[in-house]
Amino acid sequence: MGLKMMGNAKTARNGNLIGAVGMTIAILGTIFLHEGEVSTMIYGMIFGAIALGTIIGWFTAKKVQMTKMPELVSMFNGMGGACAALISLIEYTHHQHSGEPATTGTMIAIIAGLVIGSVSFSGSIIAFLKLNGTMNKPVRLPSYNMLNNVFMLGVLLFGAFMVYSGGNMMLAYLLFAAALAYGILFTLPIGGADMPVVISLLNSFTGLAAAFGGFLYGNKVMLTGGILVGSAGTLLTLVMCKAMNRPLSNVIFGAFGAGTAGAAAGSEVKGTTKEASVSDVAVLMNYSKSVVIVPGYGLAVAQAQHVIHELEMLLEERGVSVKYAIHPVAGRMPGHMNVLLAESNVAYEKLVEMDDINPEFPNTDVVLIVGANDVVNPAAKNNPASPIYGMPILEAENAKNIIINKRSMNAGYAGIDNELFYNPKASMFFGDAKKALTELIAELKTMD
Amino acid sequence: MEQILSFFNDNRDMIYFIILSVFVGVEVIGGVPTVLHTPLMSGANAIHGVVIVGAIYVMLNVNPDDTVALILGCLAVLLGTLNVVGGFVVTDRMLEMFKKKK
Known part of the structure; x- marks a missing residue:
């Protein structure tokens, strides 16, 4: 069974299927190879729960839109965490009732499973809500950094105390609640582009x-699967942290959110922006030789991936070279843009990674930024006060013309102003990505 | 100290297993391009759904008169299944998109 699970480790597409089959075998094996008397009622309950879970899981996963994927992964991750926490809780109860003293090792495993599982659960739920837009403002309690660390220590000490003393049922529930609360506190202040990192981290938590x-x-x-994850x-x-040039500890202890408030106020950019009409943009693109498209989350929200592919083909027909510049953390997950553009059949070679495209910007006639913001913000390079300072960016400001398609002047996900918009070479092209691009294509078609 | 040593001795197999698994995990990620990180994360998410095995195990051993444990166990199995099924289906959908082009 363990070997079957390994099959999934391969990047091969079929790996996923093998993994699923392996999992099924593991589940059935656990049920049928069990020795000892088990009442039919319990079997019924197990199968009922599995059937119900399969149906719900299958349908939500099938129905949801491609752009909502990160939310969904986060949600399912939370479910796994909750499952692990519940197991530990039951096991603890079991030990309490049977009266036999548990060894320290067992106790550690139980308590650790309980704490990590519940942190992962509540954290994932918050992450889900945040990505979903239900809660999009990072909430900041006063000196929450301190508070969080103290809380974390508290939970850890509490856990250690439980391991030593054995505790009782009341305390177990209390620890459960405390861990849940910590998960919420832990995720709440984290905003900005850090969410993918948090999900990935919580994912590995659940694995543990x-x-x-x-x-x-x-x-x-379970051991292999868990540790593997x-x-x-x-x-x-x-890897993700490296892409954003921020140490992991920084993310974990939420230092990111804390710095933002002050820095955002300090980095207010003065200047005026130009606005471009559809025909301005169309003319500009029609007579340029090379266009680089920088997709961001706005593209995903507007479901504009097919339209952008159409635009790309139209321009290519006219002899304009079109490329996509993919920032490693564009969107809400690493590779989010790749998945999205792959869905609309954009050729693989057209997607260029950050390090390869940056030297090309000075030779690019037009950069079209679609719903991206923080990943092209020059503040990351020249403003040490900026919360995203040090993050590698796409150097779109080096191109000859910059067109920024956005719904409004609002700040990006990291909550900071973008001085690129005030660049004399830049013009704003307001509107929902899908609508604006459709108009742009129509306009381009009228020109020949 | 002695206690810790005996703990290690008792669980030597397990500890070897953990270390091996860590290496496998690191090895796996190392060879994957950034492009595939999202499906990978989702796949990893599905894999840790193995907790469901534990949930079932618990259910099988629980005392049928212990209602609280039964309900919690049932919930655990349900959530675990959600994790596994949802995780795999989502990953499959993502990978399907990469497949189309080849």
């Missing part, structure tokens, strides 16, 4: 919780 569960039962499938998730988190 699962691994503790595996340790508890001496179940190798734990280590893979942690590494993935680190």
